Amino acid sequence: MTEPGDPAPPHRFPLAVIGAGALGLHFVSRLAPVVPLALIARSANRAADLAAGVDVGGHLYQPTVFSPPFVPEADWVLILVKGPDTKAAGRLAATMAPRGVLSLQNGLTETALRSVCPAGRVGQGITTAGAYRDGARVVPTADGTTLLPPGFEPMAAWLAEAGFEARISPNIAAERLAKLLVNVAINPLAAIFCITNGALLAPPHRVLLDALVDEAWPVLRRAGLALDLGAAREWVAEVAARTGANRASMLQDILAGRATEIETITGALLAMAAAQGVVLPTHEAVRTLVRRLEGASAATSQAPGGLPD
Numbered sequence: 001m002t003e004p005g006d007p008a009p010p011h012r013f014p015l016a017v018i019g020a021g022a023l024g025l026h027f028v029s030r031l032a033p034v035v036p037l038a039l040i041a042r043s044a045n046r047a048a049d050l051a052a053g054v055d056v057g058g059h060l061y062q063p064t065v066f067s068p069p070f071v072p073e074a075d076w077v078l079i080l081v082k083g084p085d086t087k088a089a090g091r092l093a094a095t096m097a098p099r100g101v102l103s104l105q106n107g108l109t110e111t112a113l114r115s116v117c118p119a120g121r122v123g124q125g126i127t128t129a130g131a132y133r134d135g136a137r138v139v140p141t142a143d144g145t146t147l148l149p150p151g152f153e154p155m156a157a158w159l160a161e162a163g164f165e166a167r168i169s170p171n172i173a174a175e176r177l178a179k180l181l182v183n184v185a186i187n188p189l190a191a192i193f194c195i196t197n198g199a200l201l202a203p204p205h206r207v208l209l210d211a212l213v214d215e216a217w218p219v220l221r222r223a224g225l226a227l228d229l230g231a232a233r234e235w236v237a238e239v240a241a242r243t244g245a246n247r248a249s250m251l252q253d254i255l256a257g258r259a260t261e262i263e264t265i266t267g268a269l270l271a272m273a274a275a276q277g278v279v280l281p282t283h284e285a286v287r288t289l290v291r292r293l294e295g296a297s298a299a300t301s302q303a304p305g306g307l308p309d
């Protein structure tokens with residue numbers, strides 16, 4: 001029952017985005033002129049701040065923004081929260097009666113989302129778009145390339161109309177595994193050693209980088225990775241070099257005392273290995289180290305305002 005003072009029941013939107021963070025705001029500020037769009041923030045306070053306007057790439061953007069429990073229905077829902085918040089965002093998406101729910105998060109989140117969104121299509125794409133938060137403002141760093149699974153054609157079309165390079169990939173499962181390989185190798189080591197991505201290419205860190213690639217490769221290969229071992233090594237080194245000056249998001253999370261995406265990244269690989277009956281001791285050790293670091297630096301945290309991975 002509606003109480004006096006409650007907002008009017010929201011209507012149905014073609015598109016909603018859950019996650020008003022760096023990447024979410026980068027995407028929605030560009031998508032808003034293309035398609036009626038509801039941005040879903042975590043709290044009423046955050047929604048009020050955003051409704052007043054947010055600086056995205058030097059432009060003031062005023063989203064149509066909602067927060068639980070007053071969220072509208074939506075045909076398509078894009079999930080752009082960090083890994084630990086995936087199930088909460090998925091449960092929220094399920095209340096919006098969507099035709100499809102798409103994750104563009106790092107790591108593997110599709111299974112977790114499907115477990116809480118039993119109806120409708122659920123899928124995970126990948127993106128090399130980039131953005132970071134600098135205080136209240138969002139700084140986009142790259143439009144990148146976004147690949148979506150078959151079935152999400154309307155979302156691909158809106159992204160393309162908004163100027164992003166976006167398309168449906170028939171090989172999305174293999175593309176996701178290639179991205180996971182990069183994330184399991186670069187992100188935890190950057191966080192543990194507190195170094196930029198490029199520094200991983202030099203000794204002594206390079207030994208561990210190669211060890212993580214070599215250990216992950218057979219598991220990912222059996223799961224459908226399209227790269228042979230030589231190409232996998234080259235691919236990870238090429239990404240580390242190309243993003244050499246960047247501080248990986250896992251490092252930024254550790255420095256800020258936030259939970260990291262270690263479970264949806266390394267944890268996802270370890271779950272895959274366990275299902276294959278394989279143990280990955282180096283990745284286990286890396287997960288343990290990152291878990292220990294999580295939260296430990298909160299007292300000395302200082303948001304670095306670095307670049308995304």
Ligand SMILES: NC(=O)c1ccc[n+]([C@@H]2O[C@H](COP(=O)([O-])OP(=O)(O)OC[C@H]3O[C@@H](n4cnc5c(N)ncnc54)[C@H](OP(=O)(O)O)[C@@H]3O)[C@@H](O)[C@H]2O)c1
Binds near residue numbers: 018081133
């Ligand atoms: N940033 C990049 O360049 C980049 C590039 C490629 C992939 N990605 C991936 O994209 C995902 C998002 O990254 P990001 O950098 O945009 O993270 P972010 O800046 O931390 O933004 C995440 C946002 O989600 C919000 N949120 C969390 N739980 C929520 C919930 N239940 N309901 C509504 N909103 C919720 C957070 O709200 P609060 O602020 O209230 O916590 C935050 O604003 C991650 O998986 C990341 O790995 C990021």
